[in-house]
Amino acid sequence: MSACVEFEHIYKSFGSSAVLEDVTVNAPEGCTTAIVGASGSGKTTLLQLVNGVLRADAGSVRVFGAAVPSEEVEKFRRGIGYAVQGAALFPHMTGRENVTLVANLQGWTAQASEERLLELLAEMGLEEDVADRLPRELSGGQQQRLGLCRALMLRPQLLLLDEPFSAVDPITRGDIYECFRQVKVREGVSSLLVTHDLREARLLAEHLIIIHQGRVLQHGNTVQVLDNPATDYVRSLVSSQLS
Amino acid sequence: MKRFGVAWMLCVLASAGAVAHAAEVVRIGSKNFNESYILSEIAAQLLEAEGFAVERKFGLGGTLICYQALRNGEIDLYVEYTGTLSQAILELPGNPDRDALNERLAPQALELLQPYGFNNTYAIAVREADAARDGLNTIGDLAGMADLQMVFSHEFLERDDGWPGLRAVYGLQGEVRGIEHALAYQAMSEGAIDVTDAYSTDGELKRYALRVLEDDRGYFPSYFAAPLVRSSVPVEIRQPLAKLAGRIDNELMQNLNADVVFGGKSFAEVASAFLTGIGVHTIPVTNSMWRDLTRNTLRHLQLTGIALGLAVAVGLGLSLLVYRSGLWSNGVIYVCGLLQTIPSIALLALMIPLFGIGMTPAIVALFLYSLLPILRNAVTALTNVDPTLVKVSLALGLTQREQLRYVLVPLSLPAIFAGIRTAAVISIGTATLAAFIGAGGLGDPIVVGLSLDDVDMILQGAIPAAGLAILTELGFGGVERWLVRRR
Numbered sequence: 001m002s003a004c005v006e007f008e009h010i011y012k013s014f015g016s017s018a019v020l021e022d023v024t025v026n027a028p029e030g031c032t033t034a035i036v037g038a039s040g041s042g043k044t045t046l047l048q049l050v051n052g053v054l055r056a057d058a059g060s061v062r063v064f065g066a067a068v069p070s071e072e073v074e075k076f077r078r079g080i081g082y083a084v085q086g087a088a089l090f091p092h093m094t095g096r097e098n099v100t101l102v103a104n105l106q107g108w109t110a111q112a113s114e115e116r117l118l119e120l121l122a123e124m125g126l127e128e129d130v131a132d133r134l135p136r137e138l139s140g141g142q143q144q145r146l147g148l149c150r151a152l153m154l155r156p157q158l159l160l161l162d163e164p165f166s167a168v169d170p171i172t173r174g175d176i177y178e179c180f181r182q183v184k185v186r187e188g189v190s191s192l193l194v195t196h197d198l199r200e201a202r203l204l205a206e207h208l209i210i211i212h213q214g215r216v217l218q219h220g221n222t223v224q225v226l227d228n229p230a231t232d233y234v235r236s237l238v239s240s241q242l243s
Numbered sequence: 244m245k246r247f248g249v250a251w252m253l254c255v256l257a258s259a260g261a262v263a264h265a266a267e268v269v270r271i272g273s274k275n276f277n278e279s280y281i282l283s284e285i286a287a288q289l290l291e292a293e294g295f296a297v298e299r300k301f302g303l304g305g306t307l308i309c310y311q312a313l314r315n316g317e318i319d320l321y322v323e324y325t326g327t328l329s330q331a332i333l334e335l336p337g338n339p340d341r342d343a344l345n346e347r348l349a350p351q352a353l354e355l356l357q358p359y360g361f362n363n364t365y366a367i368a369v370r371e372a373d374a375a376r377d378g379l380n381t382i383g384d385l386a387g388m389a390d391l392q393m394v395f396s397h398e399f400l401e402r403d404d405g406w407p408g409l410r411a412v413y414g415l416q417g418e419v420r421g422i423e424h425a426l427a428y429q430a431m432s433e434g435a436i437d438v439t440d441a442y443s444t445d446g447e448l449k450r451y452a453l454r455v456l457e458d459d460r461g462y463f464p465s466y467f468a469a470p471l472v473r474s475s476v477p478v479e480i481r482q483p484l485a486k487l488a489g490r491i492d493n494e495l496m497q498n499l500n501a502d503v504v505f506g507g508k509s510f511a512e513v514a515s516a517f518l519t520g521i522g523v524h525t526i527p528v529t530n531s532m533w534r535d536l537t538r539n540t541l542r543h544l545q546l547t548g549i550a551l552g553l554a555v556a557v558g559l560g561l562s563l564l565v566y567r568s569g570l571w572s573n574g575v576i577y578v579c580g581l582l583q584t585i586p587s588i589a590l591l592a593l594m595i596p597l598f599g600i601g602m603t604p605a606i607v608a609l610f611l612y613s614l615l616p617i618l619r620n621a622v623t624a625l626t627n628v629d630p631t632l633v634k635v636s637l638a639l640g641l642t643q644r645e646q647l648r649y650v651l652v653p654l655s656l657p658a659i660f661a662g663i664r665t666a667a668v669i670s671i672g673t674a675t676l677a678a679f680i681g682a683g684g685l686g687d688p689i690v691v692g693l694s695l696d697d698v699d700m701i702l703q704g705a706i707p708a709a710g711l712a713i714l715t716e717l718g719f720g721g722v723e724r725w726l727v728r729r730r
Binding site: 082102 | 629632634635639641642649654
């Protein structure tokens with residue numbers, strides 16, 4: 001299976017504290033890879049190296065075989081969807097404006113934008129009138145679904161998800177999981193999902209990377225990793241979250 | 244009918260004379276105290292009667308501002324005193340005469356014309372009744388009068404050319420005390436004190452029936468008033484001014500001052516009455532409070548509007564340039580903060596050597612004052628947008644420009660607007676000081692009112708200025724709330 005993202009000997013520090021140390025790992029194409037770790041493990045940093053929001057001190061990141069460019073990085077980023085915890089919708093824009101902003105900047109016609117918007121709203125189980133409201137007029141779940149619509153708008157090949165489901169209540173979360181599973185198949189998108197929740201990883205990801213204190217402890221097929229923890233840390237993680 | 248025809252002819256001739264010089268505008272300055280206003284208004288009306296167009300730049304904030312304005316060619320003339328010229332400006336010792344002063348003024352391309360006649364110097368005053376009873380005529384006569392209460396203004400007690408020298412020259416004895424100059428006349432009239440210092444042309448001398456004792460030993464420096472003009476001022480302008488030479492003695496000047504201070508007359512009315520008295524037919528002046536109010540308010544809005552517009556453009560432009568760099572934003576905010584610490588009147592005065600007097604320096608000073616709140620709010624707002632939103636906008640592939648336009652600026656607008664609102668209110672308040680450098684506006688009646696101690700007149704400037712500030716505050720507040728609602 002070819003990789004959508006390849007990390008090779010990645011080092012990254014902020015000031016004097018090392019966040020990632022010699023990380024070499026791949027995320028396979030066509031599936032969801034969960035990066036699981038505790039707070040401060042370096043998982044979000046690893047994710048932000050993929051779209052060039054952060055740069056590695058050493059090592060290389062390749063996305064579909066190509067290095068993250070240093071020029072015209074915006075164009076590169078538009079090929080990668082991005083959604084975060086709490087959705088982070090722009091508060092001064094309606095749902096429609098949030099989702100279609102970059103498509104309009106890309107020069108999409110109004111009609112093409114609107115058609116894609118309606119398609120995504122339907123896929124994410126949102127009513128059309130959500131598009132006309134400001135974020136503060138929407139529930140947390142609606143905001144989160146809109147955040148995913150925004151990430152998917154330009155039909156990216158790769159989706160970066162930074163704990164996008166953690167800020168909603170458990171019932172809504174279950175609904176969104178279901179939506180996401182259907183959408184990723186329909187859209188044919190590869191995903192990197194950062195989470196601290198192994199249950200979420202087991203539910204959504206076919207591939208798993210366990211990261212701890214800036215180092216990859218174990219990676220591979222989700223079921224295999226969960227069934228055969230390679231270190232004490234992974235074993236305790238699995239037993240504490242899944243037993 | 245025939246008589247009517249002759250009158251009509253005379254009118255035509257008179258108006259022909261009146262338009263003869265209309266192309267030349269004579270710019271006349273004055274300081275911000277009564278006598279200066281009156282004398283400058285007399286010169287202005289005299290030249291208008293001769294057919295010149297006159298631009299009045301009255302109420303300039305003090306000797307140095309007038310003198311600078313004259314040297315810079317911002318005004319063509321103002322009325323100055325020989326003592327002020329020799330002591331404060333040219334720093335000449337003793338009592339130099341006009342020729343000696345002109346010798347020193349010539350290299351500066353300035354010239355002092357013939358004095359009006361009166362000498363507005365320090366004077367020692369006693370009640371007329373006491374003077375008659377005790378036979379007091381000269382300052383020396385006070386030497387034997389140990390029981391008189393001598394109370395002088397604080398400044399007079401301290402100045403080298405005040406009490407210390409006077410006591411020595413006239414051998415005066417006895418204890419002296421200090422008093423606020425403004426209270427001294429009242430105290431004299433109530434009999435609380437018997438001897439005080441005054442200016443020899445104060446209108447109060449007449450009102451309170453005080454006698455000025457003769458300075459027969461020539462102790463006080465002379466302060467003869469005369470038009471100070473630029474050497475380039477043509478003879479056609481000097482000639483009419485020469486009519487005033489020696490025409491106003493101390494008593495007449497006291498009367499003219501009293502007419503304004505106690506008679507409630509305007510400077511224009513007093514000047515017109517005086518000129519009529521010496522055979523000059525002035526063009527009648529009509530005073531209209533509403534016209535003045537409208538003119539002053541419009542000018543005030545013009546000053547603050549232009550300054551604020553510039554400050555918004557420069558402040559926002561600068562903030563967009565520097566907000567990404569902590570070092571640069573701190574540096575720029577620091578410099579603007581320094582500007583803010585300069586007292587506004589000092590900042591206005593600092594502008595004169597660079598921009599002269601009038602609207603330009605006032606606008607520049609107001610602009611500099613408005614810059615800090617706008618810049619600080621804008622930079623603070625732009626750098627304090629929720630970092631997650633900033634990160635998301637980057638990750639979505641927005642360029643820096645797009646990020647600014649679609650995310651940072653819209654989210655910062657309410658705070659940016661609050662900065663503009665603060666700047667606008669500060670500007671409207673500070674612009675009242677612009678009258679001191681001849682920029683006009685609602686400060687004009689305040690400056691005149693202060694010199695006349697006329698509360699009504701002060702309020703004619705202060706109330707509309709306060710009203711403008713409140714309206715601005717409310718208007719901007721409304722827009723701000725609308726912006727926040729939209730967010």
